[in-house]
Amino acid sequence: MSNTDKFYINGEWLAPLPGSGELAVENPATEQQVATLAMGTALDVDRAVSAARAAFASYALQSVDERIALFERILAAYAERAEQMAVAISTEMGAPISFASAAQAACGQGHLMTTLAALKEFAFNRQLGRAEVVREPIGVCGFITPWNWPINQIACKVAPALAAGCTMVLKPSEIAPLSALVWAEVMDAAAVPAGVFNLVNGDGVNVGAALAGHPDVDMVSFTGSTRGGVAVAKAAADTVKRVAQELGGKSPNIIFADADLPSAAKQAVFSMMENTGQSCNAPSRLLVEQSVYDQVVALLAEAVAKVQVGDPAQPGRHIGPLSSRMQFDKVQGLIQVGIDEGARLLAGGTGRPEGFAQGYYCKPTIFVDANNSMTIAREEIFGPVLVVMPFADEAEAITLANDTPYGLAAYLQSSDPERQRRVARQLRAGMVRINGAGHDFTSPFGGYKQSGNGREWGEYGLEDFLETKAISGLS
Incomplete structure (x- = not known):
C-alpha cells in the first residue's frame, strides 16, 4: 500500500512533521501486520487546516456547474479504483471480499451519486418576503470517521461538504486507514483543487482532539461511539463550532x-x-x-x-x-x-x-x-x-x-x-x-437521543454544511 508514510495536504503527499510516530496496521483475519502508518500530531493538523483555510476563499465561490463537473471527475476516478477500495477494506477491517465490494466499497459511489443529484436540484437562493435568503458553505470542516464502514462514513461527509463549497481535513480511523488513502488518491486523480481535501492520519488523542478544537475549523463531523462523541463535543465547545454526530445504537x-x-x-x-x-x-x-x-x-x-x-x-x-x-x-x-x-x-x-x-x-x-x-x-x-x-x-x-x-x-x-x-x-x-x-442513500441517516444529532445522506446531508444568510435591501 503506497503513501502510508505520508499525509495528503494541499494537493500533495507530504511527510509528517518531526514528532510524529508510527502504528502497525493489522489484518484481523491473520493477525499479521500489513502496513506501517504514519501517525500525526497537532502540528500536522495545523498544516492541513491552514491549507483548507487558504483554499476556502476561492472554492466557496465556485459555481454549481463547476462543482457538478468536479463530482463527475471524482465518480470516474472512484470507478477506476473500486476493486482496490474493496481489497483495502477487506484487508484492514475483515469484511469478506464479496461484501466489501458489493456493500462497503459501493457506498462510496452511492453517496457521490446521490449527493450529485441533490446538488443539481438544491435551492441555494430563495426570496422570502423582502429578503434574499442565501445558503452558503459553513467553511473548514474536520471529519473524524470510524473503522466499521470506513468509506461509507468518509463519502457521506466529504461528498456533501464538497457540494456545499466547504474545504476539509479528514482523520480516518487508525484501525482502518487504508481505504482512506485510496480515497485520497481518488481525490488527487480527480484534480480536486489543492487544499480543498486534506488527510492526516492519527489517533483521537493527538489528531482527533486537535482537529475538533482547532480555532480555524468551523465545523466538526464525528461518527463513532457515544463516549467519543461527547469528547469531540467538549473539545469543540470552546470555539462554538458546529458539531454533527452519528453515534451509537441499540436498535x-x-x-x-x-x-x-x-x-x-x-x-x-x-x-x-x-x-x-x-x-x-x-x-x-x-x-x-x-x-x-x-x-x-x-x-x-x-x-x-x-x-x-x-x-x-x-x-x-x-x-x-x-x-x-x-x-x-x-x-x-x-x-x-x-x-x-x-x-x-x-x-x-x-x-x-x-x-x-x-x-x-x-x-x-x-x-x-x-x-x-x-x-x-x-x-x-x-x-x-x-x-x-x-x-x-x-x-x-x-x-x-x-x-x-x-x-x-x-x-x-x-x-x-x-x-x-x-x-x-x-x-x-x-x-x-x-x-x-x-x-x-437519499433518505436521512441519523438518530435521536444519545445516537447523535444532525442527519447525513442525500439532500439532508447538504444541510449540515450550510450557513443561512438573509440579505435585505438589494436593488
Missing part, C-alpha cells in the same frame, strides 16, 4: 404475531450478523410477541445455523472476523457477562468458532429469555450477538423499544398497515424500517 426489532414469522426470523438473524454485527444501526435487540415467542426462537435457531464464518479473502456470503484484538476482547467479555447475568444461549458463546486458531473470529451468538435490564440489552456490543426478549402486547413492545439511551434505528415486522404506521410514529428513533425494507 430494537419488534416481531408481532401477525408478521411473516419465517421471513422475520431469518431477517432478524442475517441483518444482525451482517458486517459481523459491527454496524451502529444493527437490530441488536429482538422483541417478540409472547404468543409466538417459542415459535420464533425455534426459527432463529434454524437461521443462525446457516450463518457461516470464513476467510474474508475468499468470495462468498460468510461473515469475517471482528476488526481488531481490542474489539474481539470487548465482545468476548460482553458475551460472558450475558451468560453470567442469566440469559440463555441459543447459539454461539465465548471463544473462536471451530476451525479458527487465529484471527479475531467470533461465534454467531444468540441470547434468548433476556430482559431489558441486562447489560447485553443496554450496551452496544458491536459484534455478531443478538439479544431476544418477549413482550405481552403492543404497548409493552413500544415501551421496551424506547427504553434505551439510544435512538438511531428501529425495525418492526407486522402485516397490519395501521399497526405499522401507529407503532412507527411512537418509536423514538431517527429511522424505522418495516418488514425488511432497505434504507436508501
